[in-house]
Amino acid sequence: MDNLQALKVQVCFATPDVVSVTEIFVSPGIRLLEAVTQSQIGLQHPDINFAMCKFGIFGKLKSPDALLRDGDRVEIYRALVADPMEARRRRARKQGR
Structure with a gap:
């Protein structure tokens, strides 16, 4: 592929x-x-489904068939382990609020 015509994108995934x-x-x-498939990020994180x-x-949700533009940062989001509202409630109770 000719890099003059190619788009440069980043594919990101984070664990704790x-x-x-x-x-x-x-x-x-x-x-x-x-692009996610081409990045082969699944080889680094075989547990990604x-x-x-x-x-x-x-930071904006997109469908897997969204078209990419030059400079885009594709983010892969993990499933939440805990409900954020419930986690806040537990922290507040711990702090005596």
């Missing part, structure tokens, strides 16, 4: 212990999930 950022060059017209994940670009 590790943040992985992979920069790749992709063809114009590529869709989000295709892409069918269960949500995706975003710069």
Whole structure:
């Protein structure tokens, strides 16, 4: 692929212990999930179940078939372990509120 025509995108995934950022060059017209696959981030994190994940670009939820633009940062979101509202309630109770 000619890098003059290629788009440069980042694919990011984070666990509580590790943040992985992979920069790749992709063809114009590529869709989000295709870029995730091309990044091979699944080799670094074999526990990722892409069918269960949500995706975003710069913090905004996007569908797996969203078209990418040059410079986009694709984010792979893990499922929440705990409900954020319930976690806040527990912290507040601990602090005596």
